[in-house]
Amino acid sequence: MKRLYLPLILFLIMVLEGVALELLPGSLLTNDLLIVPHWVFIFLVYIAIFYDKDRTYFSVMYALIFGLVIDIVYTEVLGVYMFSYALLIYVVHGLKKLLHGNIFVTILLGIVGLALADVAIYLIYMVVGITDVAWKEYLSIRLLPTVLSNLVFLLALYPIVVKKLTAWGREQLARSNPI
Template identity: 60%
Template sequence: MKRLYLPLILFFLMTLEGVALELLPAKLVINNSWIIPHWVFMFLVLIAVYYDLESSHFSVIYGVIFGLLIDIVYTGVLGVYMFSYAFSISIIYGLKKMIHANIYGVLFLGLIGTVLTDISINFIYTVVGMTDMGWGNYFLYRLFPTILANLLFLIVLYPLITKQLVEWRREQINRNRIL
């Protein structure tokens, strides 16, 4: 049963992403800015840092699966989020070895991951012709608000789930030793 907790949390976050902007007060949403919630990705960053072992890549696998689900449910082009999440989480997975696993390191990894994810999504959408926003406007009106909103979400999520992920990681290590 415990193996289902991570996918259930990711599924819950994926469904909340669809209504995230409606949950925010109207005063927080500025007229010209676009805030794109990447809550699944923020949780994947925490999984990469606090749950994945050296030999396991659950965060990358979940990135592919839930990226594809987000593509199916919310977008018109399959593979954009799947590729972006898997690509960014793979880089985060490699960088986590050089950065301490504390709130500052996680925020830094979340920042890098959000930038990589959102830029790659926008680049792919620009290539296939689904968006024509100039890069200057993109950085000002979409990327910067998206980074701020997702890092704020990561700050809220961090104390709620980190200890549980570490405990589940310990159980995973003990389960591997028994096998």
């Protein structure tokens, strides 16, 4: 049953992403800022840092699956979120091996990974021809508000999920080692 916890949590977060802007105060939405919740990506960063071990890649697998589901449900082009999320979670997983998993590393990897994922999505959409927003406008109208709003989610989630993910990761390791 514990194997289903992570996919169920990711699914719930993905559904909440769809209504996230409705939960924000109206004063934030009336100006020209475009805030995109990347809550699934944030939770995948937590999985990569605190659940996965050096030789397990559950976070990358979940990034592929839930990136594709996000593409199917919320976007027009298939594979954009799947590719961006999987690639950057793989990078976060690799950097996690070099850094100790604490709140500062989580914030650093979360912000950098999120910014790079959003830029990758923007660049793919620009190449495909879906968007034609200038780079300067993109930075001020979308990227900065998106990173700041998702940083709030990252910080709010930290005390809730870190101990659970670490414990579940240890249990996963214990199940895979017959020693």
